Amino acid sequence: MDPLLTEDQRMVRDMARDFARNELAPHAAQWDRDAALPDHIVAQMGELGLLGLTLPEDWGGSGTDAVAYALAVEEVAAGCASCSTLMSVHSSVGCGLLLKDGSDAQRQAWLPRLASGERIACFCLTEPGAGSAAHEIKTRAVHDASTGDWVLNGSKQFITNARRAGIAIVFAVTDPAAGKKGLSAFAIELPNPGFIVGEPEKKLGIRASDTCPVTLDNCHVPASGLLGQPGQGLAIALSNLEAGRIGIASQAVGIARAAFEAALAYASQRQQFGQPLHQHQAIAHKLADMDTQISAARLLVYQAAQMKSQGLPCLLQASQAKLFASEMAERVCSAALQVHGGYGYLQDYPVERHYRDARITQIYEGTSEIQRLLIARELVRLA
Secondary structure: OOOOOOHHHHHHHHHHHHHHHHHHOOOHHHHHHHOOOOHHHHHHHHHOOOOOOOOOHHHOOOOOOHHHHHHHHHHHHHHOHHHHHHHHHHHHHHHHHHHHHOOHHHHHHHHHHHHHOOOOEEEEOOEOOEOOOHHHOOOEEEEOOOOOOEEEEEEEEEEEOOOOOOEEEEEEEOOHHHHHHHEEEEEEEOOOOOEEEOOOOOOOOOOOOOEEEEEEEEEEEOHHHEEOOOOOHHHHHHHOHHHHHHHHHHHHHHHHHHHHHHHHHHHHHOEEOOEEHHHOHHHHHHHHHHHHHHHHHHHHHHHHHHHHHOOOOOHHHHHHHHHHHHHHHHHHHHHHHHHHHHHHHOOOOOHHHHHHHHHHHHOOOOOHHHHHHHHHHHHHHHO
16 A cells, blocks of 8 residues: 555556556557557546546546546556557646636537547647747648638647547647747547548557647638637647646656566566576666666656646646656666566567657657756746
């Protein structure tokens, strides 16, 4: 029993752990090879409440806090990293954004369906020429006075959940002369003939999670699809990235933990020089370092999630958690592969998949380089 957790948080963690161990982990390697998640697994996630954990019960969610959400993401990631990617993007920058910045009418129309898994959300900010510099996006949205619609044209890149999405959060320039204040956010119900999803990218890891380019070709969005006011898009995007970073930090902890558990089991079974691997000091020390790093990263996640649950600003803590956990995951997965020796390089063992899956956590939801810039700025601001 973890004394840092409440009974409700432990219940959510244990539910997610049982699901991940029984329904995800046994099949994750096959889904990785297929580069697709089965629809029934996503439906199960909705039925269990994993896709609406932090939404209030009034909007169809479970009403849990950010700590319980982080615990659930870690457990799902330990079972199948691709499932946790779907869950994190859907929940943090999909459901969370609509809850925070949507109108009551928008919440009523979309949140219950998102919480149940009837609809999955995707977040369309990144473009072929604009990633970390979100204010440099080129997608345009023009208001059509004759119909009242907004008409969007442009391209988006690296869009998680694009193929199965039922709601897309899309950012576009509505006032080119206004610079950073000329960006607006839209919620687009899908399918929409102007929202064209390209072929899934072929990726190093997280292969079962669909990542696609999106083309917006005269994509008509009714006036009711505008989130907030024109010009608030950048603020909306940035204010919701804290939750996304906590989610990816939790994912990184889960991936690293799965790799560590595989290494520990292997080191207990594998005999070398007449004794189990874990009795050799070099391996024992490696295992000790791995578990210590995982525990440290988890505590950083807990801190950021607890602050978010209390409504406190947590940009610094979320960025620190994401930075440390993502870089820790690569180190731990590499060490786990090393413990396996040559077998770790084979697809017959799960550590090679964990190693591949871990790498993206240093890139999406803000690269490690961006996290360091944000952390440094916050430290100076708070000094």
